Amino acid sequence: MQFSESFRIAVSTLGVHKVRSLLTVFGTVIGVMSVVTIVSIIEGMNEYVSERLVAEGSNTFYVDKFGMITNYEEYLEAMKRKDFTMDDARAVERLAPAVLAAGAVAETRKTVRYRSNSVSGVNVRGVDERYGLIEAVSGVDVEEGRIISREDVLRRRAICVIGDDVKTKLFGGVDPIGKEVRVGRHTFRVIGVGEKKGTLLGISQDSFVRIPLTAFQKIFGSRTPVAIAVKARHQESYELAQDEVRAILRARRKVPFSKPDDFNIMGAETFMELYRSFTSTAYLVTVGIAAISLVVGGIVIMNIMLVSVTERTREIGIRKAIGARRGDIMLQFLIESLILSGSGGLIGVLLGVAIALLISGVTPLPAAIRAWAIIMGLAVACGVGTFFGIYPAARAAKLDPIVALRYE
Amino acid sequence: MSGLIELKSVTKIYEVGAEKVHALRGIDLELSSNDYLAIMGPSGSGKSTLMNLIGCLDTPTSGSYRFKDREVKDLSDDELARIRNKEIGFVFQTFNLLPRADASHNVELPLIYAGVSRAERKSKVEAALKAVGLEDRARHRPAELSGGQRQRAAIARALVNEPSVILADEPTGNLDSKTGEEIMQAMGKIHDAGNAIILVTHEEYIAKHARRIVRLRDGLIEADEVV
Numbered sequence: 254m255q256f257s258e259s260f261r262i263a264v265s266t267l268g269v270h271k272v273r274s275l276l277t278v279f280g281t282v283i284g285v286m287s288v289v290t291i292v293s294i295i296e297g298m299n300e301y302v303s304e305r306l307v308a309e310g311s312n313t314f315y316v317d318k319f320g321m322i323t324n325y326e327e328y329l330e331a332m333k334r335k336d337f338t339m340d341d342a343r344a345v346e347r348l349a350p351a352v353l354a355a356g357a358v359a360e361t362r363k364t365v366r367y368r369s370n371s372v373s374g375v376n377v378r379g380v381d382e383r384y385g386l387i388e389a390v391s392g393v394d395v396e397e398g399r400i401i402s403r404e405d406v407l408r409r410r411a412i413c414v415i416g417d418d419v420k421t422k423l424f425g426g427v428d429p430i431g432k433e434v435r436v437g438r439h440t441f442r443v444i445g446v447g448e449k450k451g452t453l454l455g456i457s458q459d460s461f462v463r464i465p466l467t468a469f470q471k472i473f474g475s476r477t478p479v480a481i482a483v484k485a486r487h488q489e490s491y492e493l494a495q496d497e498v499r500a501i502l503r504a505r506r507k508v509p510f511s512k513p514d515d516f517n518i519m520g521a522e523t524f525m526e527l528y529r530s531f532t533s534t535a536y537l538v539t540v541g542i543a544a545i546s547l548v549v550g551g552i553v554i555m556n557i558m559l560v561s562v563t564e565r566t567r568e569i570g571i572r573k574a575i576g577a578r579r580g581d582i583m584l585q586f587l588i589e590s591l592i593l594s595g596s597g598g599l600i601g602v603l604l605g606v607a608i609a610l611l612i613s614g615v616t617p618l619p620a621a622i623r624a625w626a627i628i629m630g631l632a633v634a635c636g637v638g639t640f641f642g643i644y645p646a647a648r649a650a651k652l653d654p655i656v657a658l659r660y661e
Numbered sequence: 662m663s664g665l666i667e668l669k670s671v672t673k674i675y676e677v678g679a680e681k682v683h684a685l686r687g688i689d690l691e692l693s694s695n696d697y698l699a700i701m702g703p704s705g706s707g708k709s710t711l712m713n714l715i716g717c718l719d720t721p722t723s724g725s726y727r728f729k730d731r732e733v734k735d736l737s738d739d740e741l742a743r744i745r746n747k748e749i750g751f752v753f754q755t756f757n758l759l760p761r762a763d764a765s766h767n768v769e770l771p772l773i774y775a776g777v778s779r780a781e782r783k784s785k786v787e788a789a790l791k792a793v794g795l796e797d798r799a800r801h802r803p804a805e806l807s808g809g810q811r812q813r814a815a816i817a818r819a820l821v822n823e824p825s826v827i828l829a830d831e832p833t834g835n836l837d838s839k840t841g842e843e844i845m846q847a848m849g850k851i852h853d854a855g856n857a858i859i860l861v862t863h864e865e866y867i868a869k870h871a872r873r874i875v876r877l878r879d880g881l882i883e884a885d886e887v888v
Contacts, residue, residue, distance in 0.1 A: 568759055
């Protein structure tokens with residue numbers, strides 16, 4: 254029998270039981286939908302994060318004494334380590350040929366005020382003059398005014414560069430240059446405004462205040478850990494720069510040859526690795542959920558197909574009497590369960606894409622619809638339909654035509 | 662011409678639980694390619710069993726059944742399906758049309774299973790419906806047809822693959838006598854056109870349409886007479 258005929262029969266049969274067919278494929282819909290939605294969102298985030306991290310930290314890496322702390326003992330151990338200073342940054346820049354610039358930076362969060370306006374949770378960074386240079390080279394520059402200079406740092410001047418968000422929230426339309434803002438309990442004069450950088454996963458990159466590191470340490474205490482931001486000369490010397498910095502710092506910190514580093518180097522790729530390990534877990538969870546709902550969905554399909562075979566026993570008898578072979582009947586019912594689960598998969602894909610787009614529309618989470626996720630969803634749905642359709646189809650094919658014809 | 666159907670000492674034993682039911686106890690029957698045979702007998706005489714065997718829906722327990730010189734019990738399931746499809750046209754008491762398909766699609770089914778091309782199917786279906794006077798009801802579903810029209814659609818379906826023999830099991834059983842008479846006229850025409858027909862009935866006046874009557878009792882042929 255021709256495939257098209259089986260297809261026609263299946264479509265018309267399923268059309269008769271619209272509600273039943275829809276309920277039958279519910280599990281498949283949910284399974285495929287969750288795969289498509291979650292894959293779209295994770296892929297969207299991957300794309301977004303890697304783009305942003307690459308733009309953000311192109312050729313830049315950070316050195317601090319903590320690194321990835323996962324438990325309290327490690328924290329206590331790390332606390333005992335020597336703090337980095339501006340001198341370390343200077344040494345790195347001077348001694349490492351692959352390094353373009355190295356700057357020291359310490360940070361905290363404070364409320365920033367101007368007259369009656371205030372912004373809380375602002376990222377306050379104490380920086381030296383080389384840090385500003387690194388940012389400027391990375392394409393993030395001050396839009397108005399100037400960056401923090403060597404003089405500012407040496408003289409511990411109470412001046413600051415503010416982010417675009419802080420400017421908008423504190424000053425509105427007023428020109429902030431020369432105005433005095435309060436960071437915690439201290440007053441700083443605005444000398445520059447940073448270029449607008451936008452948001453990263455919904456978090457503003459423009460809610461910051463930069464002050465001279467010397468002023469920072471005087472106000473917030475010199476115990477606040479200092480990190481060193483290092484910019485390699487170019488992409489090719491990125492890894493070389495890391496090696497040079499490691500050697501220089503080990504020497505300066507007198508780390509014995511046999512001991513591991515008492516500091517940590519983190520580049521964009523370190524964040525990416527961490528991020529990927531999170532998303533791969535999310536993938537596993539998704540696959541698990543989807544697998545369960547697809548198996549349950551497949552069993553529901555099998556159940557309904559068995560009901561359908563019983564209901565249509567007489568039809569099967571008639572078809573056999575007029576010449577349908579076992580294979581014809583088998584094919585008819587297999588195609589029926591295939592169409593059932595395939596349309597479930599299709600609905601799932603459409604819903605999944607719609608939900609992913611909706612989420613990316615109303616939340617900061619981006620979404621990237623992947624063809625492979627859609628194809629895989631449909632293929633798995635069809636596979637489930639075929640697999641769970643085999644038993645009912647075989648039952649139908651094996652029916653004795655005489656018994657089937659007599660069935661009421 | 663003889664030798665379309667040839668049964669020799671055919672028996673059929675059903676096992677119902679532990680009990681063995683001897684439905685046929687030794688049937689010898691021959692049918693030539695232009696016969697018109699009526700099988701009569703009370704219920705339980707083995708009429709239906711004999712019909713199922715001749716129709717290749719079932720195989721005998723012992724004895725030999727040759728259809729067109731082929732031993733049926735040696736045939737595979739698919740080969741039996743092939744014979745049912747090409748060589749035999751069934752007409753049932755309860756019509757057995759597919760309720761969701763229209764008359765034309767019901768008639769088309771045997772052609773689909775025979776692998777006939779779409780264009781050829783179309784012309785054959787039209788011809789078969791025309792032959793039974795149902796050409797203007799082609800798009801109607803069985804529920805929209807009268808009993809007589811349904812049975813004519815079933816006859817068109819039985820004829821469409823130009824089978825060697827039509828097997829009609831109580832074709833008038835669900836029809837009033839006037840419609841039944843119409844159906845028997847139609848059967849007569851089919852026989853006149855050169856088809857062999859086997860008719861199962863327990864109505865004497867229906868059996869009279871045939872050329873030959875075989876009477877069954879308790880799984881044996883009691884009489885084989887020419888009308």
